[in-house]
Amino acid sequence: MAVRLVAAPYRRCVRAYLPSLQAVVQHFRSFSSQDEHSRTTYYVDEPDITQVVWPDPALGPLCSVDRRFPLPGNVGVLNSQEETSANSSSRFEDLYFDPIITLPSQPAERHFGVLAHYFTKDLQTKVEEDTMRGFMPEDETPKASDSLECAAHDCPKILRKDFADLFPDRNTMEGPFTVITLSQHTDHDMSMWSMEVEEERESLLDTFMHGAMEICNSLTKIGFWADFIDPMSGKPFKGPHTNSSLFETDERYRKLGFQIEDLGCCKVIRHPVWGTHSFVSCLFTNAPVHHDIISTIVKS
Template identity: 45%
Template structure:
């Protein structure tokens, strides 16, 4: 059984453990194949559709590509759409937009403050994700994992862009998925039991997060996760920037960072410091079935 909350900018689902989430991602991928849903690369599709076989009569002496029959791989223009656009442009009057000099000059302090305030107000619903909604049913005792997906607003993407030097996360969709596991031990103390439990959770998270990211990639999206022990992306290029679970940026994802003096520990809204938290990033939109439908089908 799983409880689920859908709000503007986020989805929260409770599951028994991470293994269930991985199995449901796999089941969606297999179901998509049965339903005939195909995910493909547009560039590869165009390349395959334009493949031209050698001439059956002239063999290798014939043109390799029948679109370019003349020497020097030159052929007639058959893009009638482009020709029609040029003709239409000639018929219409040339209306050149006037240059707005205000966009060329640097912003004044009050203009920059106004832009920042407007961006903040438009994103405040997505930033304030503290668990305070009374309509959300609490997880049952068997649900020890929280799967929280947040649509990352533009104002927060700059905080994460240095983690992925080869991916421009400032454009397109960006969803941040936080996987929180309720632990048996309090993570504010150190003991052999705490260390053993943490190592087991670390291993299961890395394996499960890798399979979830693979499911997103099979669906045609980019995905990566932060390896908790190093604080760096697991699949991305090397970077000196890190995101450990005690990073202050986790406050913007709805968690608290408790300063114990000698160290810091992350705190979950429901489970407090009895929690292990990992993070995934993907270009899949929040309403994609891999995110929105990750719940019990019973």
Template identity: 45%
Template sequence: MMSKFLSRARLIAYLPGLKTLRSTVLCQRSFSNSVLQKQCNEEERKTNEGIDWPDTKLGPLSEHDKRFSLPGNVGVVTQLKQQPQPIAASPDQTTYDVLYKPLRHDRHAAVFAQFVNAVSESEESAEEFMKEAYKNPKNILEMIAQDCPPSLVKGFSELFPDVDLSKGHVTILTLCQKTNSDMSGWSSEVEVEREELLENFITSAVEICKSLTKAGFWADFIDPSSGQAFVGASNPNTTLFETDERFRKLGFEIEDLGCCKCVRHRDWGTHIFVGTLFTNAPPDCDEMKEIMFNGME
């Protein structure tokens, strides 16, 4: 089960867990070429479907409409009434005048209303998913792709010495896994669960970076065990662990326990494992949507 919420600078997805993401990205990468080709063919078919050629947008290449005999595609009322142009509307009407054709602002209003409804439905779906998640003891994975706060760009640039993050867009993708154990303490159970989550995260993150790189973007992630870049060159003098204070600006809380610090989720408390990826792919680009949502419906 999965829910999603999309905005201009923030993309959120909820999945059953890192195991699901790991298996999905591996399968997705194996069949990515055939899937993308199929999607392109389908989009092309939908684009061409229902178009009457020649297309009026082609200007001089299109066939002239005899009803508009005057310059500037202007016609007289008698001519228009003699040859009514039907358009899609209510079923009880049989003929229409061109003046009934929706105006541009009408179409804009309709598209905006559809967008508002879609966002509302997404928010409601996310809320319903979280309610069900609390009833189900299974692990939950929260994926959030968001624009990097400008105040953090310079500091994060030091993590990747061979990349200048100050030039261009920077997106941070956080993978937050709800855990069975309380990660604020230590026990054999905590260690075993963390090692398993670490393995699943690294496998998933490597495949995600490969997918984004193949699409023409730069992507790298932080190894939670070392706090340094995994794919490209790393800076031994700079690290980023999940208890770093900068995570506060990414939506997490950092709790000081006296002897140590721990990261806290707004809903799951300290029952979490956090992994972080960096890329210059925008949060709402097609490649990011495919990674987070494809095959999860």
């Protein structure tokens, strides 16, 4: 098993390679069946600000407004005491702002900055640059016996808007919101059609449907909300009717680390490790990635 954690400054992604979907189901089932007093007490609120800072200040204009500088351009007003004690040179230094930081960036630049910070731990390292291009270090690749990747992503608010239409009965912009992708390694290339491919897809679909219901039930049992996307309809399985859908080849999967290839006659999703030999599905929950039920996913 290879487990990959991305944390800046806390865990934003938990990625585990496991032998099967049943191993993930067993983990959630075991956790939810533990005695209530043996589990760490948890409240469904935003993480402690001393441990979690989001948006990250490194993202500049995306961070929350500093009350000391409420005016446009991060400009504040000196009170009388500060103005008296500060000399002209120090006041000039205090009021000087780097135009690169203070000038508003374009929406595309802000979006790219969030995605880059979301999927990487440190953009200055060679390892993280390779990760963004779809490559993974040798010690983080799955073993031959691993046939499933479980990746839990802490979804930042700028990406939550893309999934809000799927759950019209919930306010996805408030509180924790986690996307869990389950990628099953396939024997056949899913970019081609044959009776063998169709039979394998049906088998993996059946496995996912039963496993996803177990996982959602386990999360609900300990007080969280959870729902999964039915791969056949692209709709939330438990939620109310919505015109929005999320199929396996939806462009939104790009923001979760996958590639969508247009083959002309159809589209296919490509996994960073297994390529088109994968069956990808997902579920959503308000259990944050740093909660024990997600952060402690290990091979049984």
